[in-house]
Amino acid sequence: MLRSRVIPCLLVKNNGLVKTVQFDQPKYVGDPINAVKIFNEKEADELVVLDIDATVQGRDPDYDLIKNLAAECRMPLCYGGGVKSVEHFKKIISLGVEKVAISSAAVHEPELIARAAEIVGGQSVIVVLDVKKKRFGSKYEVYTHNGTQASGLIAADFVKKCESLGAGEIVVNSIDHDGTMCGYDHKLIEQVRSAVSIPVTVLGGAASLTDMKNLVDRFEPIGMAAGSLFVFKGKYRAVLISYPNQTERDEVVIRKRI
Amino acid sequence: MISIVDYGLGNILAFSNIYKKLNIPASVISTDQELQHAEKIILPGVGSFDWAMTRLNDSGMRDTLDHLVLEKKVPILGVCVGMQMMAKRSDEGSMDGLGWIDAEVKRMDTSGEKQGLCLPHMGWNDVSPVKGSHLFSRLEDDARFYFLHSYYFAHKSEDQILAQTNYGGEFTSSAHLENVYGVQFHPEKSHHWGVQLLKNFAELS
Amino acid sequence: MATVCSNCVMDTTDSMIVFDENGVCDHCNNFYEHTLPNWHTDERGQKELDALVAKIKVEGEGKDFDCIIGMSGGIDSSYLTYIAKEKLGLRPLVFHVDAGWNSQEAVNNIEKLVDKLELDLYTEVIDWEEMKDLQLAFFKSGVSHVDTPQDHAFFATMYKFAEQYNVKYILTGANLSTECVRNPIEWMYYQSDSVQLKDIHSQFGTKPLHNFPVTSILRHKLYLPYIKGIKVVRPLNSVAYVKEDAIQLLIERFGWQPYPQKHFESRFTKFYEGYWLPEKFGFDTRKVQFSSLIVTGQMTRDEALEKLSQPPYDKRTIAHDFEYVATKLGISVDELQEYMDAPNKSYKDYKSQQSIYNVGAKIMKMLGLEVGGKR
Numbered sequence: 093m094l095r096s097r098v099i100p101c102l103l104v105k106n107n108g109l110v111k112t113v114q115f116d117q118p119k120y121v122g123d124p125i126n127a128v129k130i131f132n133e134k135e136a137d138e139l140v141v142l143d144i145d146a147t148v149q150g151r152d153p154d155y156d157l158i159k160n161l162a163a164e165c166r167m168p169l170c171y172g173g174g175v176k177s178v179e180h181f182k183k184i185i186s187l188g189v190e191k192v193a194i195s196s197a198a199v200h201e202p203e204l205i206a207r208a209a210e211i212v213g214g215q216s217v218i219v220v221l222d223v224k225k226k227r228f229g230s231k232y233e234v235y236t237h238n239g240t241q242a243s244g245l246i247a248a249d250f251v252k253k254c255e256s257l258g259a260g261e262i263v264v265n266s267i268d269h270d271g272t273m274c275g276y277d278h279k280l281i282e283q284v285r286s287a288v289s290i291p292v293t294v295l296g297g298a299a300s301l302t303d304m305k306n307l308v309d310r311f312e313p314i315g316m317a318a319g320s321l322f323v324f325k326g327k328y329r330a331v332l333i334s335y336p337n338q339t340e341r342d343e344v345v346i347r348k349r350i
Numbered sequence: 351m352i353s354i355v356d357y358g359l360g361n362i363l364a365f366s367n368i369y370k371k372l373n374i375p376a377s378v379i380s381t382d383q384e385l386q387h388a389e390k391i392i393l394p395g396v397g398s399f400d401w402a403m404t405r406l407n408d409s410g411m412r413d414t415l416d417h418l419v420l421e422k423k424v425p426i427l428g429v430c431v432g433m434q435m436m437a438k439r440s441d442e443g444s445m446d447g448l449g450w451i452d453a454e455v456k457r458m459d460t461s462g463e464k465q466g467l468c469l470p471h472m473g474w475n476d477v478s479p480v481k482g483s484h485l486f487s488r489l490e491d492d493a494r495f496y497f498l499h500s501y502y503f504a505h506k507s508e509d510q511i512l513a514q515t516n517y518g519g520e521f522t523s524s525a526h527l528e529n530v531y532g533v534q535f536h537p538e539k540s541h542h543w544g545v546q547l548l549k550n551f552a553e554l555s
Numbered sequence: 556m557a558t559v560c561s562n563c564v565m566d567t568t569d570s571m572i573v574f575d576e577n578g579v580c581d582h583c584n585n586f587y588e589h590t591l592p593n594w595h596t597d598e599r600g601q602k603e604l605d606a607l608v609a610k611i612k613v614e615g616e617g618k619d620f621d622c623i624i625g626m627s628g629g630i631d632s633s634y635l636t637y638i639a640k641e642k643l644g645l646r647p648l649v650f651h652v653d654a655g656w657n658s659q660e661a662v663n664n665i666e667k668l669v670d671k672l673e674l675d676l677y678t679e680v681i682d683w684e685e686m687k688d689l690q691l692a693f694f695k696s697g698v699s700h701v702d703t704p705q706d707h708a709f710f711a712t713m714y715k716f717a718e719q720y721n722v723k724y725i726l727t728g729a730n731l732s733t734e735c736v737r738n739p740i741e742w743m744y745y746q747s748d749s750v751q752l753k754d755i756h757s758q759f760g761t762k763p764l765h766n767f768p769v770t771s772i773l774r775h776k777l778y779l780p781y782i783k784g785i786k787v788v789r790p791l792n793s794v795a796y797v798k799e800d801a802i803q804l805l806i807e808r809f810g811w812q813p814y815p816q817k818h819f820e821s822r823f824t825k826f827y828e829g830y831w832l833p834e835k836f837g838f839d840t841r842k843v844q845f846s847s848l849i850v851t852g853q854m855t856r857d858e859a860l861e862k863l864s865q866p867p868y869d870k871r872t873i874a875h876d877f878e879y880v881a882t883k884l885g886i887s888v889d890e891l892q893e894y895m896d897a898p899n900k901s902y903k904d905y906k907s908q909q910s911i912y913n914v915g916a917k918i919m920k921m922l923g924l925e926v927g928g929k930r
Contacts, residue, residue: 094475094517095494108683123655123683125883126822133659135541137474138496160882163367168496168539185396188363190498190539213397213431215470215498260470260498289460291472313473325669330678331653332669333662371875 095345096308099317100131100335101140101295104173107157110144111319113271115222115239121323121331124157129164131322134335136167140193140263140295140317142220143173147196148237153180155187162188170263172220176201181208185216193218193263196236199243199250202257209258219254220263223247223280232280239267248283255288262292263317269297273320276303278310285311293317301336305344312347352376352552353388357409359402360394360432364538368545374552382410388424390552391415394538395431399455399501400443402431419450423529427551433525433532434503442501451527456504458518467518469500477523477535479513485524485531485550486513493543495535497523503534563846564859568837569739582736585929586850590735593923600793607788608643614723620648620675622724625713626668627651628661629820631728633668633811634801635791639726640672643790647726652712653680654705654821655687655883660812661820667809679712682766689752689767690823691884692759694891697900699742699836702827704767706746711770717785730791732853733798733817736846737928742838744902745912745930747772754906772911798853815869817844826880829868835895839867847928 102124103110109127110118121127124141131139141161146153153174162169171184172193181192192212197204198219209217222239223232232247251262264284266277276297285292293315298304304316325332336344354365356378369376379385393415395402406412418424428436437447440455447455460467474494479486486493502521505511512531513524525532531551537544557566561578573581595603615621624639624647626632639645649669669676686704693701717725744751749771756764779785805811819825832838841863848854868876881891902909916930 094471094473094497097473120680120682122653122680123687123883126655126657129879130657130659130662134663162363163882166364166368166539166541166544168498168536188361190361190396190536211397211401213401215472215500216396261472289466289468291468291470313468315473325666325678326676328675328677330651330676331680332651332665332676332678333657334666371872373871 093346094313095137095341096304096313097137097293097315098304098336098341098345099138099140099293099315100136100322101142101317101319102127102323103319104141104143104154104157105145107154109323111271111323112144115267115270119329125160125164127333128161130333131335132164132166134333135338136335137341138168138170138315139165140170140172140293142171142193144238146174153184155183158184158189159187170218172218176204178204178208178211181212181217185212191216191218191261193220195220195222198254198259199234199236199245202253205254205257205259209260213260214258215260217259218261218263219251219259220265221247221250222265222267224267225277225280230279232283235267247280248287251284251288255290259290261290261315262288263315264292264294266294266296270295271320272297273299275299276307276316278307281307281311281314285314291315295319301340301344308345309347351388352390352392353379353385354392354394355385355411355415356380357411358405360396360429361536361538362394365392365394365548368538368548369552372545372549372552374549379411380409382414385411385414385418388418390554391418391424391426392551393426393428393432393435395429395433395435397431398442399431399434399440399447400445402435403443403445403447406435416448419530425529425551425554426531428530428532429538430499430534430536433534434501436525436530436532437503440501450530451510451525451532452506453510453525454504454506455501457501458521460518464518471497471499471517473497474540475515475517475523475535477513477515479524480511483512483526484554485526485547487550489543489546495523495533495537495540495543495547497535499534503532560846562856563736563849564842564856564863565736565846566842568839568842570741571739582846582928583850586735589920590731590928594731594735594792596793596795604643604790604793607790607793608645611645611724615646619646620722621646622726623648623650623677623713623717623722624726625650625652625709625728626665627709627728627820628657628664629728629818630798630802630805630813631730631733631791633664633728633805633809634796635726635728636668636672636674637805637808638790638794640674642794647674648722649674649676650713650716651676651678652709653678654708654823655681655683656705656821656823658814658820658822658825660814664805664809664811664820667811671809677716679716681708681712681768685762685764685767687884688760688762689756689764691886692756694884694894695759696755696905697894697897698744698755698902698905699832699838699899700744700746700902701831702824703744703746703752705821705823707749707752707770708768710747710775711768714770714775714779714785715768718779718783723784723786725785725787727787727789728791729789730796731847731927732791732796732851733844733847735850735928736843737930738840738843740930741901742832742836742840742843744907745772745909747775748902748908748912751902751905751907758905772908772915776915798848816841816867822876823880826876830873830877831895833867836899839863841867
């Protein structure tokens, strides 16, 4: 039985891990390599690492960092940040990464999805969409450049385009719920999930395994990514890496049928 | 000595890291000459069927690989697309496969009542091996592996099946014919389950 | 061939060791003559502890927590956290300093204890780029005590927090039961010596220490306790602390995960004590740890000698660990090997405040404030 995936999502800024709230107030979380090593030892399902500076600073992916992170992963790794060309895809995959994520590049040059899929296979082309609820109505708009530039694209429509171009997975990241630990945005997930038949992963707002269980009950199978949940603890938001063990995960990742 | 074939696809580093940690000698092979003396071979694979076949055919290692596998009967483990390549052909592309196992590769069925099935098949799923399989020995009953594919190995005869997995119905997640082994999932990315399987492959006599 | 004490397993790899006419070393004699008579784990210890706990509770009235516990996820600090909450009825804030080298066991243990004891956690994450640079500077200096940056940061951070939030009591897991015999300063020089830290940094560091917390011996032995009234206390010295029993209890009650050797909750310390010190300098810290367990009756000398006949590191994984340390420090395996092979230096080769430590230690002993082993 295919299990839904529980996925830590780590953000890298200036070589260090950070965690944001609604894409603002980055709090320093520490060294990425050791964090990845710990998640690997906890046998995490999968890992997403996003360099949130690369596009804004107009620089290429940090290949040394990617290589070092990949060396610590005995589970699939998805890397994103500054990826703009098929060459980037090929180079990153050759360093031992299974999936490469694009965000701004997908919005500004969607054909990159198709070109990359042709070379590395669609399963390795992941589109990450940062979205915010539009002020009026129930739809969500895609943003780029760390949530600062509105693209004018509606998430539920754009994901269909990504799928038709050959993307292997959509990661939808709720800017409104980011870092708030107030729960996932079910309305957003409903809109995106029903628009495509490729795997969907959601990020933003997870506060507990119960949030994840609710998602599985409603949308299984689904990828469930979280940042704060696996990196902070308690009322002082103390930095401490945690991740459910296999038994705790098995309670959550398959919908129980009565 | 495990020979990991590097023809430009697949997570070579992951395989060599695992064997390094297990203290099992393994080397990455990218030329025909290096391949000649292989005793056990891993054929990784990621990406599309035609792309993988093209790269393998252009690598200069194709003929020696055929010779080692078909004539010298060297044990070989194909991973993901590496497994699919061992078949005769694939729905995904137009090129011929290696043809080492008389089987085809088909797209997973999402028609009719399977309409809601997401593709690619992505994530951790159970693998049920046939009894007594050495490749899957010492793996507990709830062994699970990471899958990432949209096409599957359609076996022609039951004795090619080494393990099955359920995704919209049972499919062959591991195949076997004499010295040829294939796994649809990624043992190099399946934590301790994958490490055990790779260790088992190294210890196959 | 080193000469070994006839009572414990300390030997002449401690170049300052002195044997009496029975071949018993001064570590042991110091323990029997000086430490043991002043170490109370019976009713006297209980009385001392009760008095201390009462003071802590009064101090903490109306506040969110009444003390902080320095928690690494290791056996001592984990057991202390359990005792503090369940046996002493304190309301500690669990305080963890993340220097970038936490093992999976360490974070698991902190999580389990915090959750099951329903305590609050506070973490300070050291700026990794600065820590990395400072650790590399220590490797380049050739001294044995390359773990100083981690140790120094732990204490400096805790004191800084205590001072900032006016917390009067810092509880640490330091204890005589497993640490009455101490590492000679030749092996591990004083980690709090900021003069030495700054000298090594100025000679070999490449990044300024903006965020890295720096403390000093005078600050935390004089200023903080006597001027600010912040005290560091060691409750494990007032209870019967038997290491094996403590480990069993933690495993059963909390799902605590053990690891191969003391201090190995930090990956760096595992490398440092398991490989760097013994291979480069011939200093095997297991001798210190086992000797403590011998004199306190928790291990026999034969058991210790048997364990010492095995290398302090795991041959199957050392190459991998070595590579990990190099990768983390941003250098190649060859460069790390160069530091391993470079001539051995000592704390004497760099500026230090050793004279202050010597004077201070004498005064503390005279006043009966220090019952620990010789350094």
